[in-house]
Amino acid sequence: MVNIILPIDFGDKTEQLVDGAVRFAKEVNGKIHLIHVAPSDIGFAIGDMGFQYFPEVEQNEIREELVQLNKIEQRVLAQDVECEHYLKQGIAKDIILEYAKAKGANYIVMGSHGRSGFYDVFVGSLTKGLTKNSPIPVLVIPIHDN
Structure with a gap:
């Protein structure tokens, strides 16, 4: 079985990305391993008293992200892909x-x-970073506005 890592950011193009990964997985008899990396600073906020940490905000955000990941997993499984x-x-x-x-x-x-240019300079590109540093092949699926 071919192991496919599929990072998910819950952006507006997530469904298109998942659909492309499912098609690829079916072609190569693959298993999709969804991964979401949450920022380390989810529960932090800055206010009148400086930086403050709110663990309940972090816990709620993580809980919601797990719910979303589970929904995507169920959608993939429903298409007969592990x-x-x-x-x-x-x-x-x-x-x-x-x-x-x-x-x-x-x-x-x-x-x-x-995207390119200023977007990469100011925001950075995870895809670009992975393609430069990964010893594992990175398949890039173009995601466009319809």
Whole structure:
């Protein structure tokens, strides 16, 4: 079985990315390993008293993200593709590569919105970072506005 790592960010193009990964998984007899990397600073806020940590905000956000991951997993399973999910907080590129190695991944599937220039300079591109640093092949699925 081919192990496919599919990072999910719950963006507006997530469904298109999942659909592309499912098609690929069916072609190669693959299992999809969904992963969402939550930021380490979810529960932090800045206000009049400086930085404050709100663990209940972090717990609620993580709980909601797990619900969303489970829904995506169920959607993939309903299309007769094996699937599991994983959520961890940290630096996305590092966590994804660690997870891919632990799962013996054959591919990492990422989406590309086709942005460049200032977007990459100011926001950065996880897909770009993974393609430059991954020892595992990265399949990039173009995601476009319809």
